[in-house]
Amino acid sequence: MEMKKIQLRAPLAIAMLMCLIISSSAALLGGFSTADPKDPQVVDSAKFAVTEHNKQNHTDLVFNKVVKAERQVVAGTNYRLGIEATDNGAAHRYIAEVYVALNQTKFLTSFKQLGN
Numbered sequence: 001m002e003m004k005k006i007q008l009r010a011p012l013a014i015a016m017l018m019c020l021i022i023s024s025s026a027a028l029l030g031g032f033s034t035a036d037p038k039d040p041q042v043v044d045s046a047k048f049a050v051t052e053h054n055k056q057n058h059t060d061l062v063f064n065k066v067v068k069a070e071r072q073v074v075a076g077t078n079y080r081l082g083i084e085a086t087d088n089g090a091a092h093r094y095i096a097e098v099y100v101a102l103n104q105t106k107f108l109t110s111f112k113q114l115g116n
């Protein structure tokens with residue numbers, strides 16, 4: 001009687017453990033996680049986003065600071081950044097996405113102004 005219970009539970013425990021391992025490694029590989037807004041790589045990527053956006057849209061934004069940062073490790077790193085920048089003297093918030101390739105080349109993938 002005791003033996004049968006144990007035999008039935010073991011596969012269940014293993015299945016649960018597998019689920020746990022799979023979901024936690026998926027989170028590590030796939031998801032965005034919070035990053036330090038003052039991390040030099042975060043700040044570099046945010047400055048790049050503002051500069052690149054200025055080039056692409058012929059604007060004249062001045063980078064102030066990163067207010068929020070998230071990082072996703074892929075083949076390289078994706079950054080999702082909340083940025084404060086000044087446009088003609090007025091501070092605005094923007095959400096930028098920057099991809100930093102393994103060779104450190106940066107690409108601006110998205111740059112949007114948040115609603116005033």
Ligand SMILES: *[C@@H]1O[C@H](CO)[C@@H](O)[C@H](O)[C@H]1NC(C)=O
Binds near residue numbers: 101102103104105
């Ligand atoms: C760096 O990698 C990116 C993406 O793989 C590629 O587009 C770019 O040409 C590379 N740049 C250099 C300088 O190797």
Ligand SMILES: *[C@@H]1O[C@H](CO)[C@@H](O)[C@H](O)[C@H]1NC(C)=O
Binds near residue numbers: 112
């Ligand atoms: C930048 O320019 C593109 C193309 O002209 C436009 O679609 C986009 O909305 C602009 N971005 C911002 C933040 O104004």
